[in-house]
Amino acid sequence: MSLLEVDGLTKKFGGLVAVDDFSFEADEGEIVGLIGPNGSGKSTVFNCIMGRYDVTEGSIRFDGSDITDDATHEVVNKGLSRVSQESNPIQEMPVAGNIKLFTLPNKLTSFYGGATDEEIYEYAARIDIEDKLHEMPDELPHADVRRLEIAKSLATEPELMLLDEPFAGMNQAEITELADQIEQFRDEGMTMIVVDHNMGGLMELVDRIVVLNNGDFLAEGTPEEIAENEHVQEAYLAGEGL
Incomplete structure (x- = not known):
């Protein structure tokens, strides 16, 4: 099937x-x-x-x-997850924070819980941006911004x-x-x-x-x-x- x-x-x-x-x-x-x-x-x-x-x-x-x-x-x-055509990271958050947002429960008030630092590292490592976790999105080269979009998608498992x-x-x-x-x-x-x-x-x-x-x-x-x-x-x- x-x-x-x-x-x-x-x-x-x-x-x-x-x-x-x-x-x-x-x-x-x-x-x-x-x-x-x-x-x-x-x-x-x-x-x-x-x-x-x-x-x-x-x-x-x-x-x-x-x-x-x-x-x-x-x-x-x-x-299911989608990597959008447009890269839209939250500029005020570092790479790690952008990834963590996609591991939070689906409630508007949920800013607690979500992935651990180790889990966020693993999502980033699967797309080779684990050394960029503390950088802000506007500091990344274009290819890494696209990889961040994929890491956000990976974070939803x-x-x-x-x-x-x-x-x-x-x-x-x-x-x-x-x-x-x-x-x-x-x-x-x-x-x-x-x-x-x-x-x-x-x-x-x-x-x-x-x-x-x-x-x-x-x-x-x-x-x-x-x-x-x-x-x-x-x-x-x-x-x-x-």
């Missing part, structure tokens, strides 16, 4: 259909790439999975239970992580390093769905690719199959190839 099943997902904003009858799934321990031209609906799909948007039609199941109508904190408590543009703004060496770390998460048992415009980094990382175009399912296959798919080439790069 698939860990995540998205079945007939439709999301409308008034008269605009952002995602139209879209279905895909992710198996346990798999890294799935979700690609498509700008405006194709990728972030909308993520927002529906995480409960940020109400689903117009269709269903979303995670680990056998229906999460279609769950609030975001309920989705997170069941084992997810079974499945949605990564939205994890490679954005990184150079090739940083992309290669981060891809290796993401593969390590998979080796530890995590399932991931990755959206990114860096085709080189994505193609080398993922097991399977699902393609969205104008909110519709376009294609699915291995990276090699997708790279050679004429419909994908036409939609994505006007036939120039991936």
